[in-house]
Amino acid sequence: MTSHRLTPYLFVLPALAVYGLFVAFPILDSFRMSFLHWESPLLPPEFCGLDNFQQLATDPVFWRALGHNLLLLVGSLLLQLPLAALLAFLLHYPTWGRTVLRTAFFAPMVMPTAAVAVLWQYVYEPGNGLLTSLLRMTIDQEFSHAWLADPKTALLWIFVTICWQYTGFHMVLVMAGLSAIPTDYFEAARLDGASEWQVCWHVALPALRPTIAVSATLSIVGSLKYFDLVYLMAGGLPESSREVLATYIYRLAFDQNQGRYGYGSAVAVLLFLAALAIVTPLQARRLRCGGAERTAAVGSGGRAA
Amino acid sequence: MKKFTCRRLVPFCLRHAVLAGFLLVTAYPLVWMALTAFRTEGDAQARPLGLPRQWVMTNLAEVVRSGDFGSAYANSLMLCTAAVAGAVTLAALAAFAFAQLRFRGSHALFLLFLVGMMIPVHVTLIPLNRLLGVEGLGIKGGLTALAGPYIGFALPISILILRGAFAALPPDLLDASRVDGCSAWGVFRHVALPLSRPALATVVIFNFLTMWNEFAFALTLLGPGRETLPLALTQFKGEHDIQITLTSAALVLVVIPLIIVYVFAQKHIIRGLTAGAVKE
Known part of the structure; x- marks a missing residue:
């Protein structure tokens, strides 16, 4: 291409400027702020070294929040992903209304998470919500349960909502993986007398390993990005039971004008480091395996949890 | 497609039953929300399931008017x-x-x-x-x-x-x-x-x-x-937390246009949202 030596930089510069100002700079700035004792927007910040991090080490709310992130992650890996894979396998056979089903299962992904949260708050409404009403109709006329107000189980019901929104997404990924497997594989196995179960378990599943790795990586990265649903649905719980890391940052800094920018930034720094620590090895492995194009995008947008 | 035999029929039915079950779980909350938007508040309190006893547009009208x-x-x-x-x-x-x-x-x-x-x-x-x-x-x-x-x-x-x-x-x-x-x-x-x-x-x-x-x-x-x-x-x-019909109407106004666009452009939207995770 007939171009000046500087031309490539001119192409990259606008993107780099916006990215630097609104993504890179804020991240570095949160490192700086995490070393500040800054408990209110009205007070001047003071340098305090690692005090914020020391305080975090003994902050039960922080550890519970981290635990909630991990629980949601384990749930999506052990329950959501297998469910998504099951649906994808079922749909892989000739099925009535296959396209309609696929479209319907994916539909919640298109909704704003805020709308999903509002909808499911009514599903879980203790008085005349959908779930309560269904149970009253079928099991016990007097049934009543404050689904989202019980600290012990609220997270479970939020997890159900997460599955409702994201299972279809992972199902579509697995479906794409399945359709990429040459049908000869299946035919050969069937000719050798394998049962359908064996075909799925011993032929399709091993061939799906890259797809499942992508799905799992998405779940792992996404598990650090939970915010909307938890913030909106767990608001009524006591402080120690309602937070994930992202909502804790928000509440420390902005809720009821707390303005604990320094302490909140310390949580943010740990969230950033956790994301980096989780993703770097996964990414490096993918790059080594030459699957970069396929999986480099796994952190995308924060929608895929 | 292969001929149906009894040995094939059972898995076939089982498969469709599971899929239909999941379809119900996915779609019913949305349908329920849409129906609630057309109920009177009293109806929603007394009979939250099933079809509205009386279809009203007042909820939608009020949300639009606000x-x-x-x-x-x-x-x-x-x-x-x-x-x-x-x-x-x-x-x-x-x-x-x-x-x-x-x-x-x-x-x-x-x-x-x-x-x-x-x-x-x-x-x-x-x-x-x-x-x-x-x-x-x-x-x-x-x-x-x-x-x-x-x-x-x-x-x-x-x-x-x-x-x-x-x-x-x-x-x-x-x-x-x-x-x-x-x-x-x-x-x-x-x-x-x-x-x-x-x-x-x-x-x-x-x-x-x-x-x-x-x-x-x-x-x-x-x-x-x-x-x-x-x-x-x-x-x-x-x-409007306690007015479930009103909030449902608001939800309908936010979600339904999105769903309609999705239904018409679903192929492109699914490909768009899974881009990067699925190889083209």
Whole structure:
């Protein structure tokens, strides 16, 4: 291409400027702020070294929040992903209304998470919500349960909502993986007398390993990005039971004008480091395996949890 | 298709039963919400399931009359259109350089962009509030405050997808246009962009939906009266919490147009939202 030596930089510069100002700079700035004792927007910040991090080490709310992130992650890996894979396998056979089903299962992904949260708050409404009403109709006329107000189980019901929104997404990924497997594989196995179960378990599943790795990586990265649903649905719980890391940052800094920018930034720094620590090895492995194009995008947008 | 025998019939029925069950779980909350929007409040309290005893339009009318959602739609539409246009333009330029131009530091710069995909946006909530607030750029509270972060966080995935598309262009074609004396800009503008329409469409859809549905930045950066749609909905819910019919009507107004667009463009939307995770 007939171009000046500087031309490539001119192409990259606008993107780099916006990215630097609104993504890179804020991240570095949160490192700086995490070393500040800054408990209110009205007070001047003071340098305090690692005090914020020391305080975090003994902050039960922080550890519970981290635990909630991990629980949601384990749930999506052990329950959501297998469910998504099951649906994808079922749909892989000739099925009535296959396209309609696929479209319907994916539909919640298109909704704003805020709308999903509002909808499911009514599903879980203790008085005349959908779930309560269904149970009253079928099991016990007097049934009543404050689904989202019980600290012990609220997270479970939020997890159900997460599955409702994201299972279809992972199902579509697995479906794409399945359709990429040459049908000869299946035919050969069937000719050798394998049962359908064996075909799925011993032929399709091993061939799906890259797809499942992508799905799992998405779940792992996404598990650090939970915010909307938890913030909106767990608001009524006591402080120690309602937070994930992202909502804790928000509440420390902005809720009821707390303005604990320094302490909140310390949580943010740990969230950033956790994301980096989780993703770097996964990414490096993918790059080594030459699957970069396929999986480099796994952190995308924060929608895929 | 193979003939049905009894041995095949049982798995066939079982399979469809499981799928139908999941369809029910997926669709019923949405259907219930839509029905509730047309109930009277008394009906919703007494008989929350089944068809409305009396279909009323008053809920929808009241939500429309309250006016907030009209301006929220306008806000979201303006913001997302501008931010998507900005993000796709910047991303296309950078992606073209990464795919087709050789320059020092290109690998490091590309990796720098990739890191952005892994980061939970919430890491930047506090610094961005300072940056955009009165001590910084002074635009916090207005819609423009969201454009920067939206574009910034849209760039990594957009650059990644577009770089893939630009790198897959036929080399002969690019060489030919170079021989004809096209500058790098000329190749980008007249060869690469027109040939990459599908990838551009994917990027537009992905970013538009992500921005349309974004909540955390909107929650922290917007001032009163400047709500985007998701924020307006949650605030409406906060104000009318006990009026389930009214809130359902608001939900219908937010979700149904989206579902209608989705049904018509589902192929493109599914491809757009799974872009990067599924190889084309």
